[in-house]
Amino acid sequence: MEHLIEKAKTLIEALPYLQKFRGKIFVVKYGGHAMSSPELKASFIKDVVLLKLAGVHPIIVHGGGPQIEDVLKQMGITSNFHNGLRITDAATMEVVEMVLVGKVNGDIVAAINLMGGKAVGFSGSDGNMIMAKKMPLQKSQDAAGKTIEVDLGMVGEVAEVNPSLIRRLVEAEDMFIPVISPVGVDLAGQSLNINADTAASEIAIALKAEKLLLLTDVNGVKGKNGKIISSMKRKDVDSLIKEGTISGGMIPKIQGACDAIGRGVKSVAIVDGRIPHAVLLEIFTNEGVGTLIH
Numbered sequence: 001m002e003h004l005i006e007k008a009k010t011l012i013e014a015l016p017y018l019q020k021f022r023g024k025i026f027v028v029k030y031g032g033h034a035m036s037s038p039e040l041k042a043s044f045i046k047d048v049v050l051l052k053l054a055g056v057h058p059i060i061v062h063g064g065g066p067q068i069e070d071v072l073k074q075m076g077i078t079s080n081f082h083n084g085l086r087i088t089d090a091a092t093m094e095v096v097e098m099v100l101v102g103k104v105n106g107d108i109v110a111a112i113n114l115m116g117g118k119a120v121g122f123s124g125s126d127g128n129m130i131m132a133k134k135m136p137l138q139k140s141q142d143a144a145g146k147t148i149e150v151d152l153g154m155v156g157e158v159a160e161v162n163p164s165l166i167r168r169l170v171e172a173e174d175m176f177i178p179v180i181s182p183v184g185v186d187l188a189g190q191s192l193n194i195n196a197d198t199a200a201s202e203i204a205i206a207l208k209a210e211k212l213l214l215l216t217d218v219n220g221v222k223g224k225n226g227k228i229i230s231s232m233k234r235k236d237v238d239s240l241i242k243e244g245t246i247s248g249g250m251i252p253k254i255q256g257a258c259d260a261i262g263r264g265v266k267s268v269a270i271v272d273g274r275i276p277h278a279v280l281l282e283i284f285t286n287e288g289v290g291t292l293i294h
Contacts (some may be wrong), residue, residue, distance in 0.1 A: 010081060014094045021055075021056050022056065023056075025207050026058050026210060026211050027209045028200070028215065029061050029196055029212070029213065029214045030044065030060075031216040032273050033274050034274065034278070035062065035064075035294065041086050041111065044172075044215075045108075045117075047279040051280075056283075059180070059203065059209070060178065060179045061200035062104060062180070064104040064248040067099050067103065068086075069207070071098070072095055075095065080162045083138065086193065087151075087153050087155070090153075093191060097123070098122070099182055101187065106121070112179070118176050118177060119177045119179050120176045120179065121179040122221060125191050129162050130184035132184030132192045133156055135152050135156060154192050156193065158198060161203055167230065178218065182198075184199075197214060201257075201260045207259055209266075211269060213282060214253060214270050215271050216272065216290075217273065217274060218270075219274075220291035221291040222225065222245075224243075232291065234261050234293060237293070261294070267292055268292075269290050270291045271288075
């Protein structure tokens with residue numbers, strides 16, 4: 001009987017969040033270990049379907065770097081990166097679209113539908129939803145310390161997001177769950193590879209989302225005492241970076257989160273995607289499972 005009472009307490013704890021978030025849009029960047037582990041993938045899919053049934057509107061923007069890398073290796077194409085971005089020539093771009101749109105997106109949609117949801121998958125280039133422009137030349141240094149310029153190829157930055165297609169799906173009586181591949185298109189109709197974190201952030205901004213969740217392979221931002229900082233305010237981020245509390249690869253994620261909040265998203269959560277049911281735990285519990293920026 002005690003374990004049943006504990007289950008009831010968990011549901012009661014979720015009640016105020018269910019009331020607060022009903023009808024709200026949540027954009028979830030799905031990637032990392034949560035996407036490659038069958039067990040974590042299953043728990044994520046269940047989370048998304050439950051959210052929709054509870055009246056929350058999840059929008060999934062997925063990555064697919066490891067899957068792209070596997071196919072490139074099979075085709076004998078070598079990958080090169082600059083500041084975490086894949087240098088994308090024409091052959092690589094074909095693989096990116098094939099894997100993200102043709103394989104990864106379809107797998108997520110099929111898994112959601114199998115679990116009882118109604119997912120619809122598409123690319124950011126469909127309906128000119130993500131309008132992009134080629135990323136400018138990047139400054140770097142060669143082995144001799146000389147400044148050089150690096151052309152990332154068909155890598156884009158978001159110029160504009162047209163959210164009308166997403167809104168129609170969200171507002172439809174059929175309770176559709178949009179699943180979006182981070183591929184944009186420029187004014188000439190050329191597809192461009194977009195960083196998934198960036199695409200998710202820009203989509204959240206365009207939709208004025210209640211929350212943006214970034215699933216990662218880290219357990220949040222750690223303070224100087226080694227403990228996770230469960231919550232921080234946007235105004236405190238600069239000082240946390242300056243003192244070294246936020247460092248390395250977490251800096252661009254946090255800065256991107258602050259940009260999203262400054263442009264209309266109410267909060268951003270850096271969520272440890274290696275924890276089963278991380279999405280539900282972050283949204284519907286008092287403690288959460290990552291770092292909330294508001």
